[in-house]
Amino acid sequence: MAKTVAERKAEQRKRQKELGVTKIELLVDNQELEMIKRNCVLRMPGREPYGIVEYLQMLIRKDDAEYKKQVEKLSKRKCKRCGDILPVQQCCMSGDSECWVTSGYKELKLVI
Ligand SMILES: [Zn+2]
Secondary structure (H helix, E strand, C coil), X not given: CCCCHHHHXXXXXXXXXXXXXCCCCXXXXXXXXXXXXXXXXXXXXXXXXXXXXXXXXHHHHHHHHHHHHHHHHHCCCECCCCCCECCCCCCCCECECCCHHHHCHHHHCXXX
């Protein structure tokens, strides 16, 4: 027997709860919304476009993967001041020009 809308919704909520899904509210301006909608289509030429949620979820995962790659590369270096393996999150020498914490964020921050 076909499930009712309420039953399907209840199942979806149960699945999402099991996955630990959290709903977040996201405010975007007209320009950003236009970029999202456009790129959902342009990133899948000739195919079914990405859904907005799917597209944003993939950007999150893409950035996470990129961050991990950057950290792996950084971990081959050490802070010149304290000798800790990069990236250093906190250092008592922060502010010292030789300490990685002073300007290391520039190597990890998001760049457009
Ligand atoms: Zn340091």
